[in-house]
């Protein structure tokens with residue numbers, strides 16, 4: 058299974074070339090300072106891969122993930138997602154890509170408050186133009202698969218961290234995107250819950266061939282991935298393309 | 306996302322945040338209710354005064370015996386008897402004058418069947434009803450020939466007729482005025498209170514000749530209590546006043562340099578004062594209303610700005626999940642519109658109810674126009690929609706990552 062995926066790996070999901078990102082900040086003396094966060098990043102991710110991006114805090118992992126998730130735009134360089142050049146797309150087309158092609162999982166869950174788990178999962182379907190009752194049906198099906206059907210009518214503040222992250226993962230999956238981006242998805246969870254979440258990601262990758270790019274700074278979390286990329290001060294310092302199970 | 310889904314999403318957002326929704330609506334409710342209440346009271350007062358003035362008759366002078374006292378009218382003092390019926394007829398012949406009506410008054414006891422009623426009696430000429438702009442409820446006024454023959458005929462004010470006859474038709478019936486039989490020939494339509502707050506409808510009118518000879522009696526034959534004079538045109542009131550004064554001075558043989566023994570009052574001028582007072586009152590009420598509208602508007606603005614800004618993160622999440630700018634904007638616009646329409650309608654109901662209560666409790670005329678409703682509604686809605694929409698537009702034009710990072 059894994060091997061067949063890798064053999065068909067000529068399908069690129071992500072390709073970035075010479076990607077740079079810098080922020081301009083207002084300095085104390087009133088002059089604007091340019092703070093470059095990402096330097097000349099090159100990487101290619103093929104369909105079915107499970108990639109972990111590691112690096113110290115402040116090394117630019119989230120910045121990279123936000124660009125990959127079309128939530129932010131690079132300062133220079135190119136980004137192709139499933140063959141589409143992102144920089145040529147309009148705001149509406151980007152919204153559509155975020156809706157259809159990417160499932161984003163955040164460290165802080167980012168569920169909508171005062172809305173049931175079911176309705177939270179259904180939101181991407183609504184923006185895909187599916188009506189409410191149909192959306193709820195599909196959302197419930199996903200909650201069943203992640204083992205949360207009992208909590209469908211709970212609001213986020215009535216759920217544990219692990220349950221909230223499962224709701225968020227269900228939401229990321231609901232439009233069947235080929236790519237899941239997860240920025241420190243276990244950052245707010247205890248070890249046991251983190252393990253369960255990672256097993257869920259591993260299962261999604263293995264059984265459904267969903268491409269997963271995951272950011273973490275913990276080695277045992279990264280060990281669930283099959284490829285490791287290390288960032289340091291905004292540069293890729295390590296990219297190991299052929300790891301099957303990580304034990305770095 | 307289609308419009309019905311966005312609409313239900315907007316509705317759900319409002320329901321999920323009852324407090325916020327309630328507070329925003331409160332601004333709307335207070336603004337609209339206050340404006341409707343204030344403007345309707347002001348408008349009511351103006352309408353009432355205009356009606357009273359119109360009912361009073363136009364281009365009127367009141368001529369009373371006695372010199373002008375510093376306190377204004379020496380109206381009805383009773384001691385001065387310098388004006389006569391003939392003075393009135395002479396004034397009527399002036400070119401600038403349309404008509405005059407001399408008046409004597411007294412208090413009498415009326416009887417009909419077993420009922421009796423004490424009221425004011427007015428002896429006058431048929432012109433009185435023309436000059437005073439009276440309309441008939443039923444029957445007719447007495448005539449010039451009644452005047453000449455000093456006939457025992459009476460016209461009743463509406464309150465007097467009601468008290469004496471109840472539901473019965475008074476026309477043709479015989480009543481007793483201080484025990485003398487009089488035939489009722491007409492009943493006047495109600496006018497309500499005068500500008501000075503006097504009830505104008507409790508009165509009995511008879512020819513002045515009859516009154517003088519048979520009812521009030523008269524130590525000074527031909528003298529009258531006052532006369533109403535109607536000028537021909539509103540533009541010539543000043544000329545008319547001079548002519549009346551000159552004629553009366555001449556008739557009363559008042560020498561150069563001596564004071565008048567009568568006073569001519571231009572009632573139109575008094576009416577103008579009342580109109581101005583009512584206008585000032587509406588302006589003051591209007592100003593209070595605009596302040597309430599402003600306060601309401603600022604309330605709406607604050608809550609909208611805060612609530613939309615507070616939801617920047619939510620906007621970021623929705624964009625990360627695939628919402629485009631238009632979907633976000635439509636939702637916020639619909640939320641603002643729903644709040645405004647709902648709050649405005651409640652405010653409108655409240656304002657109308659308040660106006661009704663005021664009209665009942667204070668016995669005031671209240672006038673509600675579509676103009677004032679529209680003004681209040683439009684202003685508050687414009688504020689609500691603008692301040693609901695503008696921050697949402699700002700947030701939705703952020704990059705999703707910036708909206709998400711917003712604390």
Ligand SMILES: Nc1ncnc2c1ncn2[C@@H]1O[C@H](COP(=O)(O)OP(=O)(O)O)[C@@H](O)[C@H]1O
Nearest residue numbers: 080092094112113114115116117118119120121
């Ligand atoms: N919006 C921003 N404006 C300015 N600097 C930023 C912004 N976002 C991130 N940075 C800077 O970029 C660097 C990398 O941040 P980030 O990508 O969040 O790191 P990581 O996720 O690896 O901890 C940090 O030094 C941070 O200060």
Ligand SMILES: [Mg+2]
Nearest residue numbers: 118119120241
């Ligand atoms: Mg980070």
